[in-house]
Amino acid sequence: MPVTIDAIRAIRDAAALLEGDIIRTPALPVRRLSRATGAEVYLKLENLQVTGSFKVRGAGVKLNSLSDGERARGVVAASAGNHAQGVAFHAGRLGIAATIYMPEGTPFTKVGRTEDLGATVVLEGADFNAAREAALAHAEATGKLFIAPFDDPHVIAGQGTVALELLEDVPDLDVLIVPIGGGGLMAGCAVAGHAMNPRLELIGVQTALYPSMARALKGEPPGGGGTTIAEGIAVKTPGEITRPIIAEHVKDIAVLGEDQIEAAVLMLAEGQRIVAEGAGAAGVAALVAADGKYSGRKVGIVISGGNIDSRLLSNVLLRGLVRGGRMVSLRISISDRPGMLSEVSGLIGGLGGNILEVYHQRLFFEGPIRDTELDVVIETVDAEHVRKIVDALTAAGFQTRVLSNRMN
Known part of the structure; x- marks a missing residue:
């Protein structure tokens, strides 16, 4: 999906399709973080989205594109939690039966909210890739349609509406920082961002435990592993569709440690009274780690989600008090x-x-x-x-x- 008239039209069509079903989240100027970094910082608060994450955008566009026959068969998805809630939300709204496979370590809050939205949840596998394999096997056995979390043109177009809204609100951004797991959010934001502002500098963020896109773009084998606070971007294999888009448009990918991301969750909670999950806070962590690199520039950061387990958030806050x-x-x-x-x-x-x-x-x-x-x-x-x-x-x-x- 290079920046073409058809590509940006797909994102604008996605925005029109989603209007009224999701929230047009605010772009919040944050003085304290701006003072600390020297940049003029705006946070795109997708943690305030209807399911607490941007994922509801791409899922909505994809499910709305299904034929009557596909809807009747039902859908299956694999997710660390946020894509699951997005699929479950729109499936319930459209009367589609949904089965969601999640890794066994998925935070309770994401499992419970997905079930509350009417989906059937199956916990299987140690990580996203294992859950995805189980979901694909279930789809093949039952004839249900597999809804990809990031590697799908409809999903990418839906995620691109995040940048569309942000640049409508703050059109003169110099830098946009976006977390990367499989790459759907960054791919959509890259297309929308460069269509609306060709000079926009795009920076991705990954956790050091799962640097799959950063490694893939360097020609290294992707991969990753381990327990991370940023489970929303814990993806071992980046998307095949998203990878070339990111390679073309993204200037750099910051790879951060767990302590840096945890500190950003704490900074947002204490300094801005914003609840962000680890993946959602990754962009702020990247800005802080840049150590003044973006001073004097206007920086947008996508807070991609706020679905953090209450016990985990409590531990982050208490550890912050200790440190x-x-x-x-x-x-x-x-x-x-x-x-x-x-x-x-x-x-x-x-x-x-x-x-x-x-x-x-x-x-x-x-x-x-x-x-x-x-x-x-x-x-x-x-x-x-x-x-x-x-x-x-x-x-x-x-x-x-x-x-x-x-x-x-």
Whole structure:
């Protein structure tokens, strides 16, 4: 799908087809992130989409294209969660039976929401590729139509409506950063983006555990593996249709580590009050990792989805507190006699620390019988505040060490 009149017409037709069935998500200017990076940053908030992800766009265009006979047979899809919800949403709206295969480690929130939309969910395989093979086998055995998550012209056209809307709202963007899994979103955005603004610089983002498109474009064998916070872009084999489009239009693909993507999820939640899944936050991670490269330029970032498991988000937030020195675990050596716990808590409280948990270790302590250890979890202001508390405890004769040692 090179940038031709027919290609951009397909994306505009997709936008007209989807109108009224999905949300035209906002392009939000973000001052805090702009100040931090030196760029003028706009976030395209697909996490606010009707199913919490851009995937509902491509799925809607594809399902609307089916014949009456194809609709009657039903559809089957494979997905890490977001494509599943997109297919389930439109299948329910159009009266089409849908069976969705998901990897066994798919977040509960994505499984539950897909089932709530009326689809039958089958958890099979350790990753997307295994789930896809199972879905293809099911489609062949039953005669149902397989709905590809990214490697389909209708799906690509639907995903391209993201950039169409963004550039209608912010036509003078210099840079557009888009996460890449199989490449459907980036391929559609590339076609729309360069049709509307030929000077637009397109940057893709992948996780280092699944750098399949980046490797393929370098002539290296694709692949990947491992558990990632960005399961929405955990694709081992990029699309055959999407690959040449991305090769033609995309300037670079940033490959990021898990810590960088996790930090971006935290940054969006704390700094912007935006809930993004790992894949959705990948573009922000790429901007931060660029370390001022886009300073003075107008940058658009697609927040591709917000379907993050509540427990995972909770862990990200708590780990952020620990790394920022706002929550710390201390191990304090004390004499095992009355008044010691009171003295320790008084020192901590007197310096403004808030004690959240205390564990009094006697049985598994290997020191002298009349000594013991306290493990204390404290809420603090920052790393400097932690150091002041540790110094005060040490000065009072209480040997103290920090157990949570990943503070900035």
